Amino acid sequence: xxxxxxxxxxxxxxxxxxxxxxxxxxxxxxxxxxxxxxxxxxxxxxxxxxxxxxxxxxxxxxxxxxxxxxxxxxxxxxxxxxxxxxxxxxxxxxxxxxxxxxxxxxxxxxxxxxxxxxxxxxxxxxxxxxxxxxxxxxxxxxxxxxxxxxxxxxxxxxxxxxxxxxxxxxxxxxxxxxxxxxxxxxxxxxxxxxxxxxxxxxxxxxxxxxxxxxxxxxxxxxxxxxxxxxxxxxxxxxxxxxxxxxxxxxxxxxxxxxxxxxxxxxxxxxxxxxxxxxxxxxxxxxxxxxxxxxxxxxxxxxxxxxxxxxxxxxxxxxxxxxxxxxxxxxxxxxxxxxxxxxxxxxxxxxxxxxxxxxxxxxxxxxxxxxxxxxxxxxxxxxxxxxxxxxxxxxxxxxxxxxxxxxxxxxxxxxxxxxxxxxxxxxxxxxxxxxxxxxxxxxxxxxxxxxxxxxxxxxxxxxxxxxxxxxxxxxxxxxxxxxxxxxxxxxxxxxxxxxxxxxxxxxxxxxxxxxxxxxxxxxxxxxxxxxxxxxxxxxxxxxxxxxxxxxxxxxxxxxxxxxxxxxxxxxxxxxxxxxxxxxxxxxxxxxxxxxxxxxxxxxxxxxxxxxxxxxxxxxxxxxxxxxxxxxxxxxxxxxxxxxxxxxxxxxxxxxxxxxxxxxxxxxxxxxxxxxxxxxx
Numbered sequence: 001x002x003x004x005x006x007x008x009x010x011x012x013x014x015x016x017x018x019x020x021x022x023x024x025x026x027x028x029x030x031x032x033x034x035x036x037x038x039x040x041x042x043x044x045x046x047x048x049x050x051x052x053x054x055x056x057x058x059x060x061x062x063x064x065x066x067x068x069x070x071x072x073x074x075x076x077x078x079x080x081x082x083x084x085x086x087x088x089x090x091x092x093x094x095x096x097x098x099x100x101x102x103x104x105x106x107x108x109x110x111x112x113x114x115x116x117x118x119x120x121x122x123x124x125x126x127x128x129x130x131x132x133x134x135x136x137x138x139x140x141x142x143x144x145x146x147x148x149x150x151x152x153x154x155x156x157x158x159x160x161x162x163x164x165x166x167x168x169x170x171x172x173x174x175x176x177x178x179x180x181x182x183x184x185x186x187x188x189x190x191x192x193x194x195x196x197x198x199x200x201x202x203x204x205x206x207x208x209x210x211x212x213x214x215x216x217x218x219x220x221x222x223x224x225x226x227x228x229x230x231x232x233x234x235x236x237x238x239x240x241x242x243x244x245x246x247x248x249x250x251x252x253x254x255x256x257x258x259x260x261x262x263x264x265x266x267x268x269x270x271x272x273x274x275x276x277x278x279x280x281x282x283x284x285x286x287x288x289x290x291x292x293x294x295x296x297x298x299x300x301x302x303x304x305x306x307x308x309x310x311x312x313x314x315x316x317x318x319x320x321x322x323x324x325x326x327x328x329x330x331x332x333x334x335x336x337x338x339x340x341x342x343x344x345x346x347x348x349x350x351x352x353x354x355x356x357x358x359x360x361x362x363x364x365x366x367x368x369x370x371x372x373x374x375x376x377x378x379x380x381x382x383x384x385x386x387x388x389x390x391x392x393x394x395x396x397x398x399x400x401x402x403x404x405x406x407x408x409x410x411x412x413x414x415x416x417x418x419x420x421x422x423x424x425x426x427x428x429x430x431x432x433x434x435x436x437x438x439x440x441x442x443x444x445x446x447x448x449x450x451x452x453x454x455x456x457x458x459x460x461x462x463x464x465x466x467x468x469x470x471x472x473x474x475x476x477x478x479x480x481x482x483x484x485x486x487x488x489x490x491x492x493x494x495x496x497x498x499x500x501x502x503x504x505x506x507x508x509x510x511x512x513x514x515x516x517x518x519x520x521x522x523x524x525x526x527x528x529x530x531x532x533x534x535x536x537x538x539x540x541x542x543x544x545x546x547x548x549x550x551x552x553x554x555x556x557x558x559x560x561x562x563x564x565x566x567x568x569x570x571x572x573x574x575x576x577x578x579x580x581x582x583x584x585x586x587x588x589x590x591x592x593x594x595x596x597x598x599x600x601x602x603x604x605x606x607x608x609x610x611x612x613x614x615x616x617x618x619x620x621x622x623x624x625x626x627x628x629x630x631x632x633x634x635x636x637x638x639x640x641x642x643x644x645x646x647x648x649x650x651x652x653x654x655x656x657x658x659x660x661x662x663x664x665x666x667x668x669x670x671x672x673x674x675x676x677x678x679x
Contacts, residue, residue: 008035008157009150011373011571014049015125015134016041018082031162039574039610041133043085044162049135050086050121051165052156054093062140062410062417063118066172069095070112072103072181073123074216074305076130076244083123086135090121091170098177102240104216104306106460107185109142111177113447113456114184116140124216124305127251127438128572129643130244136305139413141423142456143382144375147546148401148408182220185462187448189224193426194445195466196336202473203229206296207282211275212238213249215304217462224462231295234282236274244304247272250439253301253310255501259321267659269650275299276312279321283314290316293483298469302461307374308439309461311468315487322491327356329468330435331493333443336471337432338363344432347380349373350544350552350566351437351501354581359494365432371546373571374459375409377434377442381457382412384431385423385444394419405545423455431457437499443467498587502578502594504601505647506613509569511605512576514549518604522567522597523551529596530555530565533589537562555582562586565593567601574612575651576605595667602671615644617675623655623664624672630660 008014016035019026021042026034031045050071057063069090073083090097098117100108105122112120119139125132137145145153188194197203208230212221218238225233237248245251252273263270264277276299283290283297290297299312299321311324324332327348334346342364348357349372357367370376379402387395394415401411416422423429426444434442434457441464447454472478472490480486511518527539538556547568555563563582570577578597580590606613615634622629632641642658649655654668664672 007150008154013136018133047085047089050089051093054095065094067118070120072100072108075240078242091172092168096172097174100181101178106458109458111181111184127303143409146407146409148406190227196470207232209234209278209299211301214239214243217306250303250310287316306461307459309464326435326439327353332471341432347434355497371544374440381431385429388424388428498584500580502598503575505575507576507605508607529593627661
C-alpha cells in the first residue's frame with residue numbers, strides 16, 4: 001500500500017470508480033489495495049468501510065451496541081451489490097440498521113434526527129458520473145466527519161483484514177424504513193417553519209420544471225412539489241435505472257450563468273439537456289403572461305443525492321435562460337430573511353464569488369469564509385448553534401478541537417453527550433445561511449420527534465428550492481412593480497464578480513501537497529504571472545488550517561483583498577482545479593494568470609499510468625490530425641468515451657467541443673506538442 005496515505009477521504013467521504021472485486025484487473029488485490037493502487041472501490045471495500053465505522057463509534061462509546069443506524073442511497077447501483085455490502089458491514093459491526101433505500105441525502109439526515117438514531121450512512125457519489133460511487137457519513141446530530149475522524153477511520157480500515165470481516169456473523173438486525181423516511185421528509189419540507197411558505201398561494205404563479213438527475217429524489221420530490229402549491233410541476237429525469245447525472249443535474253450547468261437557445265441545438269454544449277430545452281419551450285409559449293407578471297417559468301435542478309440545487313429562469317426579454325448557483329440563491333434567501341436573521345452568521349466557501357459575502361455584510365450579517373466542502377459550513381453552523389446553550393467550559397473545549405489541525409465531529413458529539421446538550425433552536429441559533437457556489441445551501445430547520453422539536457442543519461436541495469422561490473415570490477422582490485426590475489434583481493442579487501475554475505483531469509493527486517516540488521513551482525508561476533499581467537497587485541498566501549494542501553493566494557491592491565487564486569485537488573473527482581475569483585473587469589487578466597498555472601498542471605500532474613490519461617493522449621494526437629474520432633479510443637466504452645470528450649473539451653478546454661470531428665483549441669495544440677515531445 002502507499003505509505004504516504006493517512007486519510008482515504010476527500011471533500012465529503014470517499015468516492016471512486018466502482019467495480020466488482022471479481023474484475024480481472026483486481027485479481028489478488030485486497031479491497032484496500034484496489035482502492036489505493038487502482039483508484040477503484042469494490043463491494044468488499046464498501047463492506048469494510050461501514051464495518052469499520054460501526055466499530056469506531058461503538059468502541060469509542062459514542063454509540064451503543066445494537067443501536068440503530070440509518071442507511072440510504074442514490075439509485076446508481078440498481079443491482080444492489082454495493083449497497084447490500086454496505087448494509088452487511090454495519091450489521092457485522094454490531095449495529096441495527098434502518099434501511100431507507102433510495103433516499104436523498106438530506107432525507108436520511110432528517111429521518112436520523114427524527115428518531116434519534118446513532119448516525120447514518122449514505123451510499124452516493126453525489127454529482128459525479130454514474131461510474132462512481134461513494135460513502136457519506138453523518139454523526140448523530142447531523143455533522144459530517146472531519147479530518148480527525150477521517151484519519152482515525154482510515155487507520156482502522158487499513159489495519160483491518162477484510163477476510164476477517166467477510167467471515168463474521170451479522171449480529172445486528174435490519175428493517176425497511178423507506179416509508180417512514182419519506183413521511184418524515186415530506187412533513188419537514190412542507191412545514192412553514194422550514195419552507196418559509198407563508199400563504200398557500202405563495203408559489204401559485206410558478207410553472208416549475210424539475211430535473212431530478214435520475215437520482216434519489218425520484219419518488220419524493222414530486223410529492224413535496226405538488227404539496228408546495230406551484231401552479232404546475234413537470235418532472236424530468238426521474239428514472240431509477242442507474243443513469244444518475246447523465247446529461248442532467250447541476251454538474252451539467254456548473255460555470256454557466258446565461259444560456260442561449262443555440263446552446264441547446266445540435267452540437268451545442270446543452271444539446272441533450274431536457275430541462276433547459278423544456279424551460280425554453282414553455283417560456284416562449286408563455287412569453288406574454290410572463291411579461292405581464294401573471295406567471296413565471298423556471299427550472300429546478302438537483303444532483304444525484306439531492307443535497308444541491310440550481311435554479312434556471314426564462315427571460316422573455318432576451319429569449320435566454322439564466323442560472324442561479326448557490327451564491328445567488330443564498331443571497332436571495334439572506335435578503336428575504338434579513339429582518340429576522342440579520343446580525344447572524346452568513347457562511348460561504350473560498351469557491352464563492354467574493355461579492356456574495358460583501359452583499360451579506362451590507363445587509364448586516366456577520367460573514368465567515370471556509371475551505372471547500374459543506375462539512376466546514378456545518379461545523380460553523382454547529383458552533384453557532386452550540387454557543388447559546390452550552391456552558392463556557394464546554395464551548396472552549398469544542399472550539400479548541402474545531403480550530404485544531406485535526407478537528408473531530410465525533411469529539412464534538414461526545415462533549416455534547418456528556419453535557420446533555422443539543423443545538424439551540426433556529427431562533428436562538430446564531431447561524432443564518434451557509435452556501436457553496438456548487439449549490440449546497442444550509443439553513444436551520446426543525447424536525448419533530450417524540451422528544452420534541454430538534455434543530456437540523458444539512459445541505460438540502462429541496463429546502464433551498466422552496467426557500468429560494470419563496471424569497472422571490474413573497475416580500476420585497478415580489479412587490480417590485482416592473483417586470484424587468486424584478487427579473488434583473490433575481491438574476492443578479494449582488495454585483496457579480498468574475499468566477500472561473502480551470503481543471504486538469506486524470507491526475508496524480510499525491511503530488512499536490514504543501515512543500516512538494518509541483519506545489520512550490522505553482523506558487524512561483526502564479527506569483528510571476530501576477531507580476532507580469534497585474535503589476536500593481538501584491539500576492540499574499542493564506543494558509544487555511546482546514547485544507548493545508550490548498551494553495552490559496554490573496555491578491556491585494558492598495559490594502560484591499562480584490563481577487564483570489566487557489567489550487568487544490570478535487571475531493572470528489574479525479575482532477576485538480578485552479579479557481580479564479582475577482583473583479584469582472586479583470587477577467588482577461590485572471591484567465592491569463594490561470595492559463596499559465598494550468599500549463600504547469602498539464603505537464604506535472606497528469607498520471608500517465610491511468611487508462612483515462614492514456615485515452616486522452618490518444619484522443620489529442622488523433623484530433624490534431626483528423627479531428628476527434630467517432631469511435632471510442634483506447635478501448636473505452638461508449639459511455640466512457642462520451643465522458644472523455646466532455647472532460648477534454650468543456651472541462652479542460654483542449655478540444656473545441658464534445659462532438660466527434662472536433663479539433664484542438666490553442667491550448668490543446670500546445671498540449672499536443674508536449675505529448676509529442678515526451679513520447
